[in-house]
């Protein structure tokens with residue numbers, strides 16, 4: 001093992017070496033790239049752009065007509081930079097869609113991964129510099145991006161194949177969480193039916209009659225094929241009689 005000397009002269013020599021080495025590397029590279037047949041090590045950004053790989057994750061984007069306003073992206077975002085806002089759209093009318101503060105976004109792609117309809121996508125856009133913080137708040141209209149195959153992170157097809165163990169189960173839409181009803185607590189208010197973005201909840205006659213009102217008793221029935229596990233019915237229930245049962 002080579003022991004470093006504490007002699008002041010040796011220390012000075014080492015310090016000089018630390019300063020000269022990077023200068024030598026710079027000079028050597030400068031000479032090399034100026035020789036014929038050698039390509040430059042850098043590009044003239046922003047006039048020249050690097051080729052972005054297919055798997056590049058830039059800012060999130062949205063396909064407005066695919067979104068069902070389930071808010072899963074809002075719940076999953078680790079930096080809480082997504083919120084639902086109301087917009088007036090020429091074809092969709094008055095709808096709620098996600099707004100993203102890209103200044104806070106860490107480009108993790110979780111929102112695109114969790115979106116059940118692939119409405120949220122990851123785009124290759126990374127040049128987001130602006131003069132004000134407000135410019136970094138992308139409302140649903142500004143957030144739109146033309147769709148191209150590969151921009152969505154397909155929860156069903158891509159993730160389970162790349163993962164093993166419990167994570168793979170979690171990624172599979174076939175093993176999604178399901179809604180459980182505690183029927184005794186239900187007051188048949190129909191809020192869950194009205195709130196469900198995919199129409200998976202249907203208030204159904206139980207065949208029983210309310211003794212006081214003499215009206216038929218209805219209870220929600222959940223269609224697991226339509227449910228996207230967004231938990232909006234759970235959030236809206238005034239009696240807390242709905243819970244999510246985790247996929248096994």
Ligand code: SF4
Pocket residue numbers: 060076077078079080081082100104105106107108109110111112
């Ligand atoms: S990419 Fe990640 S941080 Fe950015 S909005 Fe989506 S979930 Fe949030």
Ligand code: SF4
Pocket residue numbers: 062066067068069070071072073074098111114115116117118119120
């Ligand atoms: S998860 Fe997808 S469908 Fe649900 S609100 Fe977000 S973008 Fe829309």
Ligand code: SF4
Pocket residue numbers: 181185186187188189190191192193220233236237238239240241242
């Ligand atoms: S929101 Fe709750 S109380 Fe109302 S119908 Fe649905 S399950 Fe019953």
